[in-house]
Amino acid sequence: MAWMTLFHFSFDLSHYGLLSGQNFYTDVFWTGQRTAIVSLFLLCAGMGQGLAHEQQLGWARFVGRWWRIVACAALVSAGSWWMFPRSWISFGVLHGMAVMLLLTRGLLLVRPRAVLLLGLAAVCLALPWIWRDAWFDSRWTNWIGLVTRKPITEDYVPLLPWFGVMLIGVVLGRWLAGRRLRQPRAAPAAGLPAALRGLVLLGRWPLSYYMLHQPVMIGLVTAWIALRAV
Numbered sequence: 001m002a003w004m005t006l007f008h009f010s011f012d013l014s015h016y017g018l019l020s021g022q023n024f025y026t027d028v029f030w031t032g033q034r035t036a037i038v039s040l041f042l043l044c045a046g047m048g049q050g051l052a053h054e055q056q057l058g059w060a061r062f063v064g065r066w067w068r069i070v071a072c073a074a075l076v077s078a079g080s081w082w083m084f085p086r087s088w089i090s091f092g093v094l095h096g097m098a099v100m101l102l103l104t105r106g107l108l109l110v111r112p113r114a115v116l117l118l119g120l121a122a123v124c125l126a127l128p129w130i131w132r133d134a135w136f137d138s139r140w141t142n143w144i145g146l147v148t149r150k151p152i153t154e155d156y157v158p159l160l161p162w163f164g165v166m167l168i169g170v171v172l173g174r175w176l177a178g179r180r181l182r183q184p185r186a187a188p189a190a191g192l193p194a195a196l197r198g199l200v201l202l203g204r205w206p207l208s209y210y211m212l213h214q215p216v217m218i219g220l221v222t223a224w225i226a227l228r229a230v
Contacts, residue, residue: 001202004037005213012214012221038093042162045097046104046169047176053108054177062105065207069098072211076155084154091143092155094210099143100163105169116171122164 007030013019025031058230073094081088107115124130126145136146145160197222202209 001206001209002199003033004041004210005031005217007037008214009217012217016221017222017227018221018225038157038162039165041093042097042100042165043169043172044156045101046166046171046175048169049101049104049108050170050173050175051177053170054174059105062101063203066098066101068207069094071097072207075211082117087152087154089153089155090139090151091121092153093157094158095143096159096162097166099159100166103159103163104166108170112171112174115167118165119164119171122159122167123161124164126161126164170189 010022010030011024012017014022014024022030024034073092074143076094077094078094095106107118110118122152132146132148136142136144137148137151141149142156143158145158145162147158150156
């Protein structure tokens with residue numbers, strides 16, 4: 001979450017002309033960071049599902065949280081259309097998570113080894129030299145992945161390969177839950193340096209933070225620009 005914040009703040013500075021010479025769409029320095037951040041995001045989401053399954057949390061809690069993700073995905077699409085009408089987000093990370101979580105929930109009864117193999121297969125299938133087809137290039141089908149060209153959008157997280165990353169997280173979460181259930185419970189911040197314990201809140205409220213951090217930072221940047229112009 002902290003890394004994502006720094007990345008988005010840098011993007012905002014570039015978008016408003018306060019950080020020059022940076023291309024967030026093609027420079028490997030930035031695209032590589034985006035890939036790593038999304039991977040961590042979905043890996044952690046998968047781990048959360050694995051932990052929830054081992055703790056026998058029911059469908060009611062899952063559905064309540066899932067609807068919040070769907071609502072926030074719709075807000076992201078609307079907000080991005082307002083800011084970037086030519087490259088608005090039709091299937092970003094929240095849209096992808098909404099679909100992936102439903103699919104993941106249906107695979108929680110499958111043996112972890114089979115889920116891991118399916119996750120690795122999903123990642124490998126998305127490798128550019130395996131298979132690509134122009135049929136997947138339209139806005140109605142690019143959410144699957146396997147596109148021949150990346151769509152013009154501010155955020156794009158299709159099922160392939162990212163569903164595979166979430167499935168790997170599910171297996172990791174179930175494995176960690178099995179180890180944790182055999183050990184005495186500790187406070188969430190136990191073992192962390194005092195300076196980092198505040199970050200535990202980001203893990204407890206990730207969706208709220210995700211939705212609020214960009215409007216706040218954009219507001220601060222635009223306020224700074226306005227003050228400089230006075």
